[in-house]
Amino acid sequence: MKLHKQPLLLLVICFILGILFQEKMVLAGITFYLVIVICLIILAAICFHSYFLHKTKAFLLGLLFFGAGIILHYHNTFSSDVSSFVNKKETVTFKISQKLNTTEKYKKYEGAGQIENINFNSVFYVPKDSKELDFVHYYKADAYITQPKEPQYDFQFEYKKYLKRKHIEYQAYVSKEIQSTERDDLTPTDKLHQYRFKVLKDIDKTGMSDKTKEFLKGIILADRTEIDEGTVQDFNKSGMVHFLAISGTHIVVIFGMFYFLLIRFIPLKFRKYAVILSLAFIWLFAAFIGFGNSVLRSCIMLSVYFIFVLLQRKPDLLHSLALSAFFILIGDTQQFFDVGFQLSFLAVLGIYWLNQPLLKYFPKQDNYLKKLLFNTITISLSAQLATLPLVLYYFHQFSFISIIANIVIVPFSEIIIVFSFLMTALVSCGIDFELMNVVYDFVIQILLKMIHWFAEVDVLFFENIPMNGLEVFIVFVVLYLLRSVIVKFNLKNSSGLIMAVIVFLIIRTGSNVFENQKEEVLIHTFGKNNLISIKRGDRACFWISDMENKDKVLQFVVKPYCSSRRIHHFEIKTFSNSVQKVVFRNKIYDLK
Template sequence: MAKRALTGTFRLVGSFIPGILLYHTIGRGFPFAGELAAFFVLLFLALLWLAYKKPLARHRRYAGLAGMLAVTAFSFWASFYKNTPETLPVPAQQITHYQITLVKAVALKPNSVSSVGRVEAVRAQGKWYPAQGQVAVFLPHSPKADSLQYGQRLLVQGSLSPPAAPANPFQFDYRRYLALKHIQWQAYLPTGTWLSIGYAPPSYIVALSLKIRKQLENAFGEHIETKREVTIAHALVLGVQDDLDAALRNAYARTGTMHVLAVSGLHVGLLYGVLLFFLKPLRRGKTSKLLIFLLVVGVVWFYAFVTGMSASVLRSVCMFSLVELGLLLRRRASILNTLAVVALALLIYEPNFLYDVGFQLSFLAVAGIVLLQPLFLKFWNPENRAVRLVWELLAISVAAQLATFPLSLYYFHQFPVYFWVANLVAVPLTSVGLYMGVAFMMFFWVPVVNGWIGFLLEKTLWILNEVLLWLEHWPKAVLDGFVVTPGQVAALYLLIFAAVLFLVHKKLSWLALCVLCLAFVSGTELAEAHRQRRTRELVIHSARRSSVVSVVHGREVTFLADSAFFAQPQLFSYQVQPYWWAKGVRQDIPFATDFPETAFKQPLPFYETLEGNRVVVWQGKRLLWLRKLPRNLERPVTLDAVVLQHNLWFDLPRLQKAFSVRTLVLDQTNSRRYVARKVQELRAAGYRVHVLEEDGAWQIRL
């Protein structure tokens, strides 16, 4: 019976997921999603009636296939319905004001205040129109902005604009990220462009939970002295990572322990475990079992509310709630079956959860622990209790890492080598820290007690941080630069699956499948390496207030940047490095300022004129970075492109007299006002104008 229930549940999930994938790959413009779903539902009902009237095996098979297709069509329609964008009642450029209500927690990040607003009305040509949709808002820090909270209603002066496409090759697609969260617009609200006009939270329960979380954040700050440990306490116990230091975040990521900072199934499981430990002896009569069920489910759901209701927390809370319900009804179900039921329920509620990285990794980690950890324990089950405890912790860590390994390579392009050592330390210390954090949440209002708990929590988190910072500096602590395709991800999962079955059943057919998967991954890597060795590209990157150039020759790069770029080190990780990795570049960054001369195998001819202009000659192409117009030229200089910099003021006749060029590039050392003025003038004169901030990076490929 259990096996049949498991099969049926996974058939539903296996039929539901393809509909979501179909919509996001080829079905966005399909106009008949509802009609298609209705057709397959009616077909299923007709075949089900036929199978009931004439109970033949083929009729049952046809009805089952039609049912699976109906589920797929339904998920396709659900994705279509959920992702249908809202339209404004008037053109966006005519909007002068709009009203929004903040529907997400307000995040106080190091450089800005951010939230998500639900658009309620827009004003154009002196009239107000009702509107719908969501906008991601960012505000500079100020006492007024920092005091904003969920449910605040704002009157904003300005217009709504869609998020920009990725500005550089292989850069993170923030526009798609927002679209998957049903956010259509993005707005930066300088001080003086908005006004708070009321408070009307969409959910008073969520408002209350966020208010409680804010009080707890302040309480942690009052009783933990060091800022570093306060930020870790906020992340570990409350799931708030807004003020997490970049260096510390990097240390957790490079040691494979970032999961302890994102409130997830691990945290809910630890809380559930300690509740069971104390309440299990009280499970005697029906009344006590019902009270324990209500208490356990109430506590874990309250913890989920306080920590922000992320997808991984929702999955864990739903799963543990179903387990508790089974205990109450004296029914035991497979954990995998429960996991599948929860996944199906969450995907019905929000199909886009399938593309949430935390959702994917969370489900895979739990499935890996359930399936693989018992196999590891079968191979070796030491008699010594202390050794067995360490081995069980190590088996859990390896099982979770193995199950998430291909997706981690795909999303994060790195692999932490010492994850098994780090997790042996991090998981026990995280458990102790979480229990202390929960105890602090319960007694933060009690004098003396709150001080002692805060002191012990601070010391625990200090040890955790110091150990991970130490491990981060071990030799080869992280291997990065991996770029894998979806096909390679599928092949790696098939390889893991076949390898496990070979170890269990000892059949050569599974070993042969492993070899085929390895051959596919190796073959595609060799083909990509051959293509990369033939690469010849020059890219002028779009980087804020900077001038940045990558010249790729095979798997080597010449990197030219000005001092403004190196003053913003985070720009390289987000806007340049993904392109390098995609092109197979693994060399160290040649950090030197202001267009340095290079010493690579493929030197880049580079010249600087008396006026401070810079000329680059590459593969027969001549490019000029222009800061000042030259004087006394006998004839126009022929160039392939000119990059205008630093708000260069000129008149067109002088430019045309100095250079014979058709393509002009305006980089981000120019102000927006200058760009807006010059673009119109240059295009009217017949030039091809490329604005890096608006049009993205400019490339030459050979």
């Protein structure tokens, strides 16, 4: 890839660097206004024609987009003030904008609330046995207002920052007594969300098994709020979570299905209108299920690709990818920090970078079956390799069985998606074919059992894998150099790759040695109880008072701590609830 032939990609990289610069430096006041002035000067200079400026135009454009990233990210840093109501019970009027995953105690929603004419965004926690909230009503109830807490330690998930990136700064625990009144200010988006809500309820009324219903709602309507924890773990451990999430594959299949139907009724000379109508349909579908990152990216890329085709220009994948990133980030620069955004774009880059070189090692694709099988293998492998560094960095786990699972299941993904879309369409139209329900239920149950079987192969599943930022960067360098080795294996190409791998191993070994020299004692707050961890070298011991919460402690405390501190061995022990203080190396630690 010659970067000078990808100006849009270079500009979006400069734009992202500006976002990252503002995120770290937090420019404000005089320095921020100075950035605006410099950008205006650069913009004026670009418009002024001269020989010198012509030579430096590329540099000035990069600098302009860097400044634009700073400016937009500054304006996308959200803040509201209802601090006078925090940690108090207040009467709140609110509406919901999105349903979140249900917990053991609460149904969770994102929405906008109002207290005494002060507006704020919040996550609303509604008792689980309360009625389901919809998008066409305002609700009024007493609620306890809190703010998400800062994490105790650096290895914990920063939930407060995560919510703030979604422009949410508060949590509201709503009482059971909820009053409602019908809204008279519904937007087209609200009406689409309400219709989707109705379809989800209609799916619940069908005779299919619960797991099949939840799968259908997830794969087509992007609703995974009620999927049981066991199924989610199966998809995660088998590396098939992308199959359940709405992604590029789903959008392409739905576009292709609609286009296939249209060309059967539209004359050949009007074929371009079939493309336009199909694009309009996927955008309507995207609005219907909510504009997630992967959905938005897929719709933009597909639209740009076919606009090139309609204009009889050669399509360019990287141009489409860069434009997708621009449109999403201009709308909200905080989206860059979303894990889904990063993984989605990396997967496409990986397919662009590695798919064709890998495909050359397979036999000639002289029929449809070979083309489907070989492309499935190479595309899946390319996407997984490209996203692997970030997967390890964020989730600290990987399963080699995911490679096999993708090869086995992905070739049938088009059939499953089309079948699922047809079932959803029938349900939304009020048509309930019992025979089709039985057949679909049977097919999905087999699919879920296969995924469960792959997830059960623990011997190929690795967790608590430590990975810091520098290691991630070096692994990306390795992946960049890997392409040249695949294309042409020689001493020059392989030596660069070997050197990068050696540098990675040196950095990783140094990081392990540095971390294993430390001793550490921490008091962790978990729910209503505290627990203590004692670390020596690459070993740690966790003392907890309530073994009933062992699984949750393992998931939210032990595993994140072990991956952060590069712990190779750990054990969990119990202590009595009556213990209030612990003495270790002449230091007293208070557990209460």
